[in-house]
Amino acid sequence: MATVKDVAQLAQVSVGTVSKVLSKDTTVKDALRERVLKAVTDLNYRPNMAARALRTNRASIIGLVVPDITNPFFAQLAKDIETEASRRGHTVMLTNSHDDSITEGHQIAALLDRSPRGLIVAACNDTSVTVKSGETQVISVDRRLGTFPLVGTDNASSSAKMATYLISLGHTRIAYLAGPQSTDVGRQRLEGFREQFDIHKLQNPALSLSVYEGQFDYDSGEHLARSLLLEPAGQRPTAIVAASDQMAIGVLRAARDMDIAVPEAVSVAGFDDITLASLVVPRLTTVAQQTELLARDAVQRVLEDDNGDRSDVLIDGDLVVRGSTGRPPAS
Amino acid sequence: MATVKDVAQLAQVSVGTVSKVLSKDTTVKDALRERVLKAVTDLNYRPNMAARALRTNRASIIGLVVPDITNPFFAQLAKDIETEASRRGHTVMLTNSHDDSITEGHQIAALLDRSPRGLIVAACNDTSVTVKSGETQVISVDRRLGTFPLVGTDNASSSAKMATYLISLGHTRIAYLAGPQSTDVGRQRLEGFREQFDIHKLQNPALSLSVYEGQFDYDSGEHLARSLLLEPAGQRPTAIVAASDQMAIGVLRAARDMDIAVPEAVSVAGFDDITLASLVVPRLTTVAQQTELLARDAVQRVLEDDNGDRSDVLIDGDLVVRGSTGRPPAS
DNA sequence: CTGAAAGCGCTTACAG
DNA sequence: CTGAAAGCGCTTACAG
Numbered sequence: 001m002a003t004v005k006d007v008a009q010l011a012q013v014s015v016g017t018v019s020k021v022l023s024k025d026t027t028v029k030d031a032l033r034e035r036v037l038k039a040v041t042d043l044n045y046r047p048n049m050a051a052r053a054l055r056t057n058r059a060s061i062i063g064l065v066v067p068d069i070t071n072p073f074f075a076q077l078a079k080d081i082e083t084e085a086s087r088r089g090h091t092v093m094l095t096n097s098h099d100d101s102i103t104e105g106h107q108i109a110a111l112l113d114r115s116p117r118g119l120i121v122a123a124c125n126d127t128s129v130t131v132k133s134g135e136t137q138v139i140s141v142d143r144r145l146g147t148f149p150l151v152g153t154d155n156a157s158s159s160a161k162m163a164t165y166l167i168s169l170g171h172t173r174i175a176y177l178a179g180p181q182s183t184d185v186g187r188q189r190l191e192g193f194r195e196q197f198d199i200h201k202l203q204n205p206a207l208s209l210s211v212y213e214g215q216f217d218y219d220s221g222e223h224l225a226r227s228l229l230l231e232p233a234g235q236r237p238t239a240i241v242a243a244s245d246q247m248a249i250g251v252l253r254a255a256r257d258m259d260i261a262v263p264e265a266v267s268v269a270g271f272d273d274i275t276l277a278s279l280v281v282p283r284l285t286t287v288a289q290q291t292e293l294l295a296r297d298a299v300q301r302v303l304e305d306d307n308g309d310r311s312d313v314l315i316d317g318d319l320v321v322r323g324s325t326g327r328p329p330a331s
Numbered sequence: 332m333a334t335v336k337d338v339a340q341l342a343q344v345s346v347g348t349v350s351k352v353l354s355k356d357t358t359v360k361d362a363l364r365e366r367v368l369k370a371v372t373d374l375n376y377r378p379n380m381a382a383r384a385l386r387t388n389r390a391s392i393i394g395l396v397v398p399d400i401t402n403p404f405f406a407q408l409a410k411d412i413e414t415e416a417s418r419r420g421h422t423v424m425l426t427n428s429h430d431d432s433i434t435e436g437h438q439i440a441a442l443l444d445r446s447p448r449g450l451i452v453a454a455c456n457d458t459s460v461t462v463k464s465g466e467t468q469v470i471s472v473d474r475r476l477g478t479f480p481l482v483g484t485d486n487a488s489s490s491a492k493m494a495t496y497l498i499s500l501g502h503t504r505i506a507y508l509a510g511p512q513s514t515d516v517g518r519q520r521l522e523g524f525r526e527q528f529d530i531h532k533l534q535n536p537a538l539s540l541s542v543y544e545g546q547f548d549y550d551s552g553e554h555l556a557r558s559l560l561l562e563p564a565g566q567r568p569t570a571i572v573a574a575s576d577q578m579a580i581g582v583l584r585a586a587r588d589m590d591i592a593v594p595e596a597v598s599v600a601g602f603d604d605i606t607l608a609s610l611v612v613p614r615l616t617t618v619a620q621q622t623e624l625l626a627r628d629a630v631q632r633v634l635e636d637d638n639g640d641r642s643d644v645l646i647d648g649d650l651v652v653r654g655s656t657g658r659p660p661a662s
Numbered sequence: 663c664t665g666a667a668a669g670c671g672c673t674t675a676c677a678g
Numbered sequence: 679c680t681g682a683a684a685g686c687g688c689t690t691a692c693a694g
Contacts (some may be wrong), residue, residue: 003687014665019689027663029359047447050384051687054670059381059445061424069410070606075401079427082400091441094425095417098411110422114380115388218610249610256612275401276607279549279580281587296585334671345681350673359679382671385686 002043011039063111063119067099072274079296100126118302156192158317164198168192175237238328247268263326282323333374342370368579394442400429411626430455449633488524489648494527502570511572552581569659576601594657613654
């Protein structure tokens, strides 16, 4: 592999000059610059990233920690983050915390050892260990890590949109399958829904909301729906809203197994808009998280050292109406 | 951050000795070793990875290139690779080629710049650019890159298992929805199926197989199935086998839309055993790829420089029978 | 505007 | 068995 030294020699300049040209320093005279650039091309020179990292104390790397890359939402987010990072000349180091705070702590430490430009962390659900990041920028995404700034979806206001939409369809008995209330995301989605519901209830006291707490996964949604749907048609909810698409897909599955038509007998809605949401039968009404925007902002915050900016970024979710919701059955 | 120098000073030894202790060199006397270890703990010393990489010309990093991390199969594979790499003290750099060979080439070059221990690449479908990896170990996984050794599932023999299974159920009119025949994976799965089918046909000349080429994705499966299932019940296939779970799930969707019962009227099977396969209704019969084994072998090949070993590793897929297949309808 | 030189934090022959 | 020293390939004050 060619080094700066080789380039300098071929271009008949000093290594310092080569370095300056490479770093787009404008104080190099054109004649020299061209000689250097030609030598770079001729030798097919590629800078040694380890040397650069050692010298500058930062590598053009972004560390990314997610609970589980096989969760479709995190897969989408990771993809968008990688795309944005790559566009900006950075590489992403990925680790899975397996939703375990001890592992998460180790992963973060290991990533910090590689002097990344910054860390983007979707924290695991159990309480995270405190992280001392030193110089390194750390941004939470989706789920906050410690007290680091968060880039996430405005869960409350997005969830509120869903409440308004279902009530406007005429639903009066609504069940909400909440995520773990130990998590911010779980709490915010529930609270946003509940508060909006309560506002509508002032107009229409007949509205009723029942809430059940579960996990964000398929099984939890299926399990909760199974007992809910056991009730006779006149009493059970006419709309079931889940705190995640995975839960909602579990609900669809339960309804199918119990021969209850969606959306004719019961409407079902989710949250996230994972790829699968538009592939299930019927297609799922949900709130789309704008992962591209989340990714862009997170990467930007990590790369541009707006040092001192500790503010959160909240991005609106979009209500996406598909086939799984409709008017409640005439009763 | 503490450096070897600090540790050496505190432990009253030379930096060389510190380095030897850290690298588990056994020639250091116990007394010194303990002093060093204590100093390491006291100072909370963490080696500077960039310096180590510069000096040794290799970082404890594995580069991973997949076409698309939101594809559930690659997500599972990436997770297993990351877990295995992490277990062995290595970090994974992830990039998505977006199934584009130009991008793939750039990603590989960028990863090689960071002097990784090795590269694991699931190549994109279009012809890949040639890669000069220099010293670095490169292993293909699932889809071969250039002429690099491959760790993958034995597609042909696994596909053959599915043929035997369906024929043993009594199916005589079988449709096979193949993946792109420009890809090894697509070809191998089709050929394995067809060859096994032909063997059975010697016994039972009434068997018929029709083959349709598509993409590996949901839409392709749905699209192909839609026209297939238009035929009247006595003439259309009684079993549809897809080259991927995503295609098979598309088939399920088409059947559902057309009110054709699975598996009563038509059996459906896939390949891969993505998470979703056991979540759709009915649960999908498929061939499970053993991603954990694939991951373990790929990481091992990349880390242990069995230099010169250019052989492929083929791992059997497991037939997983679920609810989407059954006996053909009585006719 | 350009070059000579120091130094980032390690590892590794080489002496002793 | 241990230490002193060179050097990996860069970047960056500092002279000139």
